[in-house]
Amino acid sequence: MSEEPKPRRRQARGERRIAQLLEAAANVFCASGYTATSTNAIAREAHVSPGTLYQYFPNKEAIAIELGERLLHDMREAHGQAFTAENLALPLPGLLDAVVDPLIEFNCANPAFLALMHGSDVPGRIAEEHDELHATLLTRVEEVIGHYAPALSAADRSRTAGMAFAAFKGGLDLVLAAPEGPERDATVAELKTLLLRYLSPLVEESAAASPAVATRPGASGIHTP
Amino acid sequence: MSEEPKPRRRQARGERRIAQLLEAAANVFCASGYTATSTNAIAREAHVSPGTLYQYFPNKEAIAIELGERLLHDMREAHGQAFTAENLALPLPGLLDAVVDPLIEFNCANPAFLALMHGSDVPGRIAEEHDELHATLLTRVEEVIGHYAPALSAADRSRTAGMAFAAFKGGLDLVLAAPEGPERDATVAELKTLLLRYLSPLVEESAAASPAVATRPGASGIHTP
Amino acid sequence: MSEEPKPRRRQARGERRIAQLLEAAANVFCASGYTATSTNAIAREAHVSPGTLYQYFPNKEAIAIELGERLLHDMREAHGQAFTAENLALPLPGLLDAVVDPLIEFNCANPAFLALMHGSDVPGRIAEEHDELHATLLTRVEEVIGHYAPALSAADRSRTAGMAFAAFKGGLDLVLAAPEGPERDATVAELKTLLLRYLSPLVEESAAASPAVATRPGASGIHTP
Amino acid sequence: MSEEPKPRRRQARGERRIAQLLEAAANVFCASGYTATSTNAIAREAHVSPGTLYQYFPNKEAIAIELGERLLHDMREAHGQAFTAENLALPLPGLLDAVVDPLIEFNCANPAFLALMHGSDVPGRIAEEHDELHATLLTRVEEVIGHYAPALSAADRSRTAGMAFAAFKGGLDLVLAAPEGPERDATVAELKTLLLRYLSPLVEESAAASPAVATRPGASGIHTP
DNA sequence: GATGAATGAGGATTCATTCAT
DNA sequence: TATGAATGAATCCTCATTCAT
Numbered sequence: 001m002s003e004e005p006k007p008r009r010r011q012a013r014g015e016r017r018i019a020q021l022l023e024a025a026a027n028v029f030c031a032s033g034y035t036a037t038s039t040n041a042i043a044r045e046a047h048v049s050p051g052t053l054y055q056y057f058p059n060k061e062a063i064a065i066e067l068g069e070r071l072l073h074d075m076r077e078a079h080g081q082a083f084t085a086e087n088l089a090l091p092l093p094g095l096l097d098a099v100v101d102p103l104i105e106f107n108c109a110n111p112a113f114l115a116l117m118h119g120s121d122v123p124g125r126i127a128e129e130h131d132e133l134h135a136t137l138l139t140r141v142e143e144v145i146g147h148y149a150p151a152l153s154a155a156d157r158s159r160t161a162g163m164a165f166a167a168f169k170g171g172l173d174l175v176l177a178a179p180e181g182p183e184r185d186a187t188v189a190e191l192k193t194l195l196l197r198y199l200s201p202l203v204e205e206s207a208a209a210s211p212a213v214a215t216r217p218g219a220s221g222i223h224t225p
Numbered sequence: 226m227s228e229e230p231k232p233r234r235r236q237a238r239g240e241r242r243i244a245q246l247l248e249a250a251a252n253v254f255c256a257s258g259y260t261a262t263s264t265n266a267i268a269r270e271a272h273v274s275p276g277t278l279y280q281y282f283p284n285k286e287a288i289a290i291e292l293g294e295r296l297l298h299d300m301r302e303a304h305g306q307a308f309t310a311e312n313l314a315l316p317l318p319g320l321l322d323a324v325v326d327p328l329i330e331f332n333c334a335n336p337a338f339l340a341l342m343h344g345s346d347v348p349g350r351i352a353e354e355h356d357e358l359h360a361t362l363l364t365r366v367e368e369v370i371g372h373y374a375p376a377l378s379a380a381d382r383s384r385t386a387g388m389a390f391a392a393f394k395g396g397l398d399l400v401l402a403a404p405e406g407p408e409r410d411a412t413v414a415e416l417k418t419l420l421l422r423y424l425s426p427l428v429e430e431s432a433a434a435s436p437a438v439a440t441r442p443g444a445s446g447i448h449t450p
Numbered sequence: 451m452s453e454e455p456k457p458r459r460r461q462a463r464g465e466r467r468i469a470q471l472l473e474a475a476a477n478v479f480c481a482s483g484y485t486a487t488s489t490n491a492i493a494r495e496a497h498v499s500p501g502t503l504y505q506y507f508p509n510k511e512a513i514a515i516e517l518g519e520r521l522l523h524d525m526r527e528a529h530g531q532a533f534t535a536e537n538l539a540l541p542l543p544g545l546l547d548a549v550v551d552p553l554i555e556f557n558c559a560n561p562a563f564l565a566l567m568h569g570s571d572v573p574g575r576i577a578e579e580h581d582e583l584h585a586t587l588l589t590r591v592e593e594v595i596g597h598y599a600p601a602l603s604a605a606d607r608s609r610t611a612g613m614a615f616a617a618f619k620g621g622l623d624l625v626l627a628a629p630e631g632p633e634r635d636a637t638v639a640e641l642k643t644l645l646l647r648y649l650s651p652l653v654e655e656s657a658a659a660s661p662a663v664a665t666r667p668g669a670s671g672i673h674t675p
Numbered sequence: 676m677s678e679e680p681k682p683r684r685r686q687a688r689g690e691r692r693i694a695q696l697l698e699a700a701a702n703v704f705c706a707s708g709y710t711a712t713s714t715n716a717i718a719r720e721a722h723v724s725p726g727t728l729y730q731y732f733p734n735k736e737a738i739a740i741e742l743g744e745r746l747l748h749d750m751r752e753a754h755g756q757a758f759t760a761e762n763l764a765l766p767l768p769g770l771l772d773a774v775v776d777p778l779i780e781f782n783c784a785n786p787a788f789l790a791l792m793h794g795s796d797v798p799g800r801i802a803e804e805h806d807e808l809h810a811t812l813l814t815r816v817e818e819v820i821g822h823y824a825p826a827l828s829a830a831d832r833s834r835t836a837g838m839a840f841a842a843f844k845g846g847l848d849l850v851l852a853a854p855e856g857p858e859r860d861a862t863v864a865e866l867k868t869l870l871l872r873y874l875s876p877l878v879e880e881s882a883a884a885s886p887a888v889a890t891r892p893g894a895s896g897i898h899t900p
Numbered sequence: 901g902a903t904g905a906a907t908g909a910g911g912a913t914t915c916a917t918t919c920a921t
Numbered sequence: 922t923a924t925g926a927a928t929g930a931a932t933c934c935t936c937a938t939t940c941a942t
Contacts (some may be wrong), residue, residue: 170395620845
């Protein structure tokens with residue numbers, strides 16, 4: 001009992017330091033990109049000496065990897081709540097809300113995520129982990145599409161999922177570029193509209209008897225007269 | 226008269242050197258990103274000594290800027306042929322073919338363009354030029370949308386143009402990631418489908434009397450014979 | 451009376467700590483040399499924190515110095531027992547046994563001694579202390595030689611002592627490199643043979659009437675007919 | 676013909692630089708030992724920038740290796756002239772002169788050799804090369820001893836060679852420590868005396884009928900007038 | 901113009917040493 | 922006292938840039 005408080009406090013301090021360093025790294029990576037970021041710059045941003053940084057991370061790559069892993073983990077949690085069975089029961093617009101909103105929110109809250117994932121000059125293991133997450137997300141999107149449009153061939157489903165995801169990422173950049181507030185909200189809404197229009201025909205074709213999917217008049221671009 | 230040939234030859238030689246260096250730079254930037262690329266690596270790739278490189282460019286940023294400007298210029302030419310009055314007279318699928326294809330082609334032929342424009346760690350002036358081109362393109366897209374959907378408010382038009390462009394960029398990445406050949410073609414077709422589905426409702430709403438615009442899947446320009 | 455035990459215990463504990471640290475330092479110096487040894491490595495080897503190390507030593511050099519001094523002290527004790535009046539009365543082979551054996555034993559038991567004394571990159575004061583010991587030993591050897599060969603000039607005596615000592619050091623390295631056991635013993639015996647052959651002529655020349663000094667037939671290579 | 680002078684001059688300059696850097700390294704290694712020597716210190720000693728140093732050597736170890744190899748090569752040449760058949764025909768004192776003198780001279784001229792070979796914290800490849808040379812030398816000494824004392828068993832021959840060589844190394848240190856001039860010469864002479872006295876009995880024992888080998892003090896090549 | 905050696909400031913990393921707990 | 926986190930100067934090494942040839 002007399003020996004616990006110290007180690008605990010130490011561990012707590014260590015955790016705080018790590019968090020502090022990772023946050024600093026996130027900021028600097030965001031501002032300058034991975035390659036152009038120096039460990040000294042990270043240490044400075046964290047108000048810490050270079051030596052301290054190296055007490056917690058063996059090298060620059062390790063920082064990026066740890067940061068990447070934490071972000072990926074959070075990201076997985078975020079999308080884990082998105083693709084629930086409950087949400088799959090919703091009509092397409094509802095599903096899009098349920099899926100798009102948390103992903104957008106996560107990326108708004110963690111701009112370093114994209115900064116780290118975009119760079120082509122990023123250490124191997126991050127790229128791998130990123131690809132893994134990418135693949136997971138893609139699989140989820142494919143499953144969703146398969147659920148809404150069971151008649152689609154595997155190849156079509158895969159291609160559609162890929163394009164939807166690509167468009168989402170493009171829209172995400174737009175959202176992040178927009179200033180927080182009504183403009184960003186409008187951009188998010190527009191992104192959902194785009195996805196809805198892209199995906200609706202698939203749903204309608206394979207399940208023509210679901211008028212509930214039409215959310216706004218004219219929202220789904222394609223109808224037979 | 227006796228002194229002209231030399232300067233001309235010199236200028237010609239200089240142009241060749243510059244082209245050679247820029248091509249080398251494009252390759253290395255593509256492979257390693259701007260920051261991670263060393264001027265020595267560019268010189269090596271160009272089979273030229275570092276000193277020669279600095280005879281033509283004052284520093285590393287200048288290389289990127291010149292390369293960026295040339296690419297932007299070519300890109301402008303490419304899209305200049307896209308947004309012609311003639312093309313504006315086409316129904317939407319035709320217009321999409323006319324606009325999307327050259328842009329895709331340009332980016333396939335010049336992967337350095339995206340490599341240079343993507344990097345968050347790229348020198349300021351490139352970013353500026355890029356933003357300029359971006360704005361130009363966006364304006365063109367807005368004009369097109371204004372032409373096809375004259376009833377749209379300026380704000381809606383702008384937002385729609387932005388989203389369409391963003392989705393295009395997302396799709397472009399996908400296209401570039403796909404291996405050349407039928408898979409890439411299919412991806413391009415899918416991108417057009419997405420844009421078509423996204424934009425069709427606008428056209429139909431404001432110009433209900435244009436049955437030609439009716440969007441059937443596969444209506445866009447790329448189809449298998 | 452109530453305050454004495456504590457200081458004593460403290461001093462005792464301190465002594466133990468110091469011994470523990472010096473032993474650790476000896477190990478690490480042996481394994482990696484003085485310069486390449488980090489204070490953290492010593493602390494780790496001693497199962498102690500770096501802070502604790504600095505509670506007992508002001509800096510890295512001080513550790514080496516203290517270790518050196520202790521080793522030198524022990525070494526002095528070892529050779530103090532070697533050069534006794536009693537031993538000086540022995541014939542040369544007996545004297546060599548009496549002198550060489552304890553020195554060899556000491557160095558076998560304390561490999562850090564040579565590790566510390568050999569390094570050319572060792573802090574100045576160790577070198578000084580080492581030189582002091584060196585001088586002491588040399589003086590003793592000179593005295594011995596003076597005792598056995600009183601006719602020798604001072605210069606000759608000094609030169610002979612230096613060479614005998616140098617050869618001994620060379621042989622010592624060889625002994626330490628040999629695996630413990632019969633091979634090492636044979637090497638020690640050979641070293642004694644060398645010293646005997648080197649020194650015998652001096653003895654015989656100045657004290658021609660001491661046939662006892664010839665240990666083995668032919669052992670002293672030089673004799674006048 | 677017009678293209679040769681430049682490359683040649685360049686190569687020549689490169690060779691000079693390398694020699695200059697190696698000489699500087701030799702000096703600093705001598706003064707501070709391998710581990711304590713910084714590449715910047717070598718560059719400074721060579722009146723050159725750190726970058727220049729790294730144009731010719733990939734790292735510190737490479738400098739030590741190259742220096743070691745050059746010294747070992749020279750050393751091999753030096754002793755190659757020592758162990759000739761001609762010299763083997765000489766009586767022992769003559770042979771000792773022929774063998775000891777060039778080795779001593781080499782080490783006086785190249786003190787870095789011992790500095791590099793002594794350090795226990797020296798890069799692996801030097802140690803290996805050094806061991807190789809060591810083994811070569813030892814083999815030669817064994818051969819010589821075998822020649823002069825053919826009756827000796829292999830084990831005795833090997834042990835004797837090892838001890839003679841060890842004593843030589845000890846004496847070498849003494850020689851190097853002595854100031855150049857008569858004192859050093861006297862030390863060298865004394866070293867030869869030691870070796871002569873150590874080895875003579877073997878010769879006499881196995882070749883008792885060779886009065887030419889008779890060893891009088893001062894028989895070796897160096898004598899005061 | 902072309903070359904490539906030279907430069908030196910800057911980046912990643914280590915380690916002797918200090919200090920709050 | 923003991924701890925181990927914190928410090929920052931010093932190391933090794935790179936690379937944008939300059940300069941003698």
